[in-house]
Amino acid sequence: MNVSIELAQLQHAYPQCPPVLQDFNLTLSGGELIGVTGASGSGKSTLLNIAGGILKPDAGRVTLNGIDIFGMKERPFEKFKLANIGYIFQRFNLIPFLNVLDNIMLPVTLLKADRRQYKQEALRLLESLNMEHKAKSPVAELSGGEQQRVAIARAFIMSPGVLLADEPTGSLDYDNTIQFMELLLALVKQKKVSCILVTHDREVANYCDRVIHLGKDERRSPA
Ligand SMILES: Nc1ncnc2c1ncn2[C@@H]1O[C@H](COP(=O)(O)OP(=O)(O)O)[C@@H](O)[C@H]1O
Ligand SMILES: [Mg+2]
Known part of the structure; x- marks a missing residue:
């Protein structure tokens, strides 16, 4: 894919609050994994929501492949987001009454894309995540680590150029965190996705190509 994303001169403030982002700039190319750290309230989720087109900034641009x-x-924007931007959240955000395969196929369903073609892709993704034997399992029966691997597959199903992950290991134990990061990193590099990952965890930040620290607390300098 090798999609680049550019965040340029972003500014954002919520009403009656001090600015969260002021002249924020970041450029990523395909296959790059950028970590974002910072204290609670420093604007990490705001930044991801703007990068993902969920929140319009007060000023600045988000450019995806130009x-x-x-x-x-x-209308085209909603489709564009589903097809080009994958999201992974801390709390998995899977649909509990659907099985693994149907959860992964959710973007395909919403985009009314060719199910047969994407089902093959879903099964390939499950295989690379060591989950192929769980394709028909209800997600409610999976462990947290397994649910987050299903979320990886759902985020990758449309072959997005950009992947945004908001504290994706925040609900996982140590072993599942390591497994998640190894699998995510492999897919980011293989599929040349531009990934922005918010984390509190130094171990997770160590997997990133670069780390950006947000906020006034500069005791930890960016890598
Ligand atoms: N929808 C909102 N309305 C008003 N203030 C908000 C809203 N979302 C976030 N904030 C505020 O903006 C700041 C940054 O929030 P957020 O981006 O969620 O930070 P982080 O993800 O780093 O914890 C915080 O002070 C938060 O309270
Ligand atoms: Mg947050």
Whole structure:
């Protein structure tokens, strides 16, 4: 894929609050994994939501392969996001009454894309995540580590250029954190996805190509 994403001169403040982002700039190319750290409330989720087109910044641009995403019309923008941006959250955010395969296929369903083609891709992803034997299991019956691996597959199903992960290991124990990061890193590099990953965990930050620290607390300098 090798998609680049550029965040340029971002500014954002919530009403009646001091600014969260002021002149924030970041450029990533395909296959790059960038870690974002910072104290609670420093604006990490705000940054991801802007990068993912969920929140429009007060000023600045988000450019994906040269396309200014906030310049798009609403309908094509919603489709564009589903097809080009994958999200992984701390609490997995899977649909509990659907099985593993149907959860992974959710973006395919929403985009009305060719199910047969993407089902093959879903099964390949499950295989690379050592989960192929769980394809038909209800997600409610999976462990946390397994659920987060299903979330990886769902995030990758449309072959997005950009992957955004908001504290994705925050609900995992140590062993599952390591396994998650190894699998995520392998897919990011193999599929040349531009990934921004928010984390509190130094161990997780060590997997990143670069680490950016947000906020006033500069005791930990960016790597
Ligand atoms: N929807 C919102 N309305 C008002 N203030 C918000 C909203 N979302 C976040 N904030 C505030 O903006 C700041 C940054 O929040 P956030 O981006 O969630 O930080 P982080 O993810 O680093 O913990 C915090 O002070 C938070 O309270
Ligand atoms: Mg947050």
